[in-house]
Amino acid sequence: RLNPAKLGAAMLVFIEVHLDRTVQDVMDTxxxxxxxxxxxxxxxxxxxxFDYLLKTRVRDMGAYREFIGSVIWTLPGVRETRTYAVMEEVKATNALAF
Structure with a gap:
C-alpha cells in the first residue's frame, strides 16, 4: 500500500458541498x-x-486552506462547504465482501 505522507498527501479530508441550485446544468458543470x-x-x-461528498488528500492544513480557497470555492455552483479532517483512518479498503 502506498504511503500518502511520502507522496506529499498526508492529510485526508472529507468535504460536504452544498450547491446554490440542484438543477442538471449546475450539477453537470x-x-x-x-x-x-x-x-x-x-x-x-x-x-x-447536502449535495456532494468529496474525499480529498493534501499535504497539510496549510495546503488545505489554499485548496479550499483557490479550488473548492471556485468550483461552479458551490454555495457552502463543511470540512471534516480525518484524525485516523481506522479502515480503508476497496475490497467488496460477498
Missing amino acids: FKGAVQARPEILECHLVAGG
Whole structure:
C-alpha cells in the first residue's frame, strides 16, 4: 500500500458541498470541474442535508486552506462547504465482501 505522507498527501479530508441550485446544468458543470482536480479522489452525489461528498488528500492544513480557497470555492455552483479532517483512518479498503 502506498504511503500518502511520502507522496506529499498526508492529510485526508472529507468535504460536504452544498450547491446554490440542484438543477442538471449546475450539477453537470460542477461534476466536470471536479473531474479535473487530482486532489479530489472521490466525489459522490448524496441524498440528505447536502449535495456532494468529496474525499480529498493534501499535504497539510496549510495546503488545505489554499485548496479550499483557490479550488473548492471556485468550483461552479458551490454555495457552502463543511470540512471534516480525518484524525485516523481506522479502515480503508476497496475490497467488496460477498
